[in-house]
Amino acid sequence: AQSVAQPEDQVNVAEGNPLTVKCTYSVSGNPYLFWYVQYPNRGLQFLLKYITGDNLVKGSYGFEAEFNKSQTSFHLKKPSALVSDSALYFCAVRDMSGGGADGLTFGKGTHLIIQP
Amino acid sequence: EAQVTQNPRYLITVTGKKLTVTCSQNMNHEYMSWYRQDPGLGLRQIYYSMNVEVTDKGDVPEGYKVSRKEKRNFPLILESPSPNQTSLYFCASSYTIYSGANVLTFGAGSRLTVL
Numbered sequence: 001a002q003s004v005a006q007p008e009d010q011v012n013v014a015e016g017n018p019l020t021v022k023c024t025y026s027v028s029g030n031p032y033l034f035w036y037v038q039y040p041n042r043g044l045q046f047l048l049k050y051i052t053g054d055n056l057v058k059g060s061y062g063f064e065a066e067f068n069k070s071q072t073s074f075h076l077k078k079p080s081a082l083v084s085d086s087a088l089y090f091c092a093v094r095d096m097s098g099g100g101a102d103g104l105t106f107g108k109g110t111h112l113i114i115q116p
Numbered sequence: 117e118a119q120v121t122q123n124p125r126y127l128i129t130v131t132g133k134k135l136t137v138t139c140s141q142n143m144n145h146e147y148m149s150w151y152r153q154d155p156g157l158g159l160r161q162i163y164y165s166m167n168v169e170v171t172d173k174g175d176v177p178e179g180y181k182v183s184r185k186e187k188r189n190f191p192l193i194l195e196s197p198s199p200n201q202t203s204l205y206f207c208a209s210s211y212t213i214y215s216g217a218n219v220l221t222f223g224a225g226s227r228l229t230v231l
Contacts, residue, residue, distance in 0.1 A: 009156075034219070043120070043206055043222035044159075090158065103149060103174070104220065108158035 002027045002095040006107035013081045014115050021076040021110050023091030031093050033074040034104065035065055038088040047089075050074060061085070081114045088112075118143045122207050122223035129197055130231050137192045137226050139207035147210045148190040149174070149220070150182065152203040159206065165190055197230040204228075 003026045013019045025031055032051055036044040048059025055067045065076045074091060091107040120141045129135055141148065149164035151174075161174030165184040179201055181193040190209075194201060204227050208220040 006158075036220075036222075041225075043224045044208075044220075045222070046219045049219065103161055103164055106151075106159040108156060 002093050002105045004091050004093050004105055004107040006091055006110045008110050010111040012113045015083055016080055019078050019081045021089050021112060023074045023107060024072050025093040027093060027095035030096050032096060034092040035076050036090045083114045083116055086112060086114045120207055120209055120221050120223035122226045124226060126227050128229045131198055132196050135194050135197060137205055139190045139223060140188050141209040145209035146212050149208050150192050151206045154203050199230050202228060202230050
């Protein structure tokens with residue numbers, strides 16, 4: 001079975017400071033990892049994904065994420081936060097050992113609040 | 117514009133009154149899925165469909181039905197809604213599920229309240 005944990009319900013960061021939103025995962029095979037963002041009253045939007053290769057993945061809006069296999073983590077990062085980054089962030093995993101037919105498993109989400 | 121369209125966006129209904137939430141995508145995607153979002157629980161998959169006439173249960177299918185008669189449409193049916201089905205519902209689609217790298221495109225969501 002695959003699972004995802006986002007240990008923080010909420011992360012508060014001052015504008016201009018670096019931000020990190022944490023994610024750890026559990027799979028039996030090789031993981032495909034994703035970050036999605038949800039702005040108020042909107043559906044989820046894709047930010048970035050890790051499939052294979054370079055452990056540092058760059059995505060939309062200046063976000064990046066670092067895949068760490070030994071720590072089974074995929075933390076989302078941004079060097080300088082903007083107030084407009086305030087949203088709900090979801091980490092998701094797909095275990096490809098079973099062919100991937102089970103789809104994505106999402107974490108519970110982390111509210112990111114950027115204070116002016 | 118490539119998109120997933122859900123209707124209605126907001127609905128208040130009463131226990132036992134059958135309702136359907138429609139979902140349509142214009143991207144010729146094979147894979148479609150329904151999720152519900154609840155505070156503290158994140159997104160949980162209700163049903164998914166690999167292609168036309170192929171549907172399967174997700175993690176929380178009880179109380180829901182789906183059908184996939186056409187590639188573009190994947191309606192979610194609540195035959196006898198109950199208050200515990202009050203939630204925010206999302207439809208999503210992607211080209212295929214067999215390539216794990218495929219990204220889901222989500223609809224804007226349907227907020228359902230069952231009294």
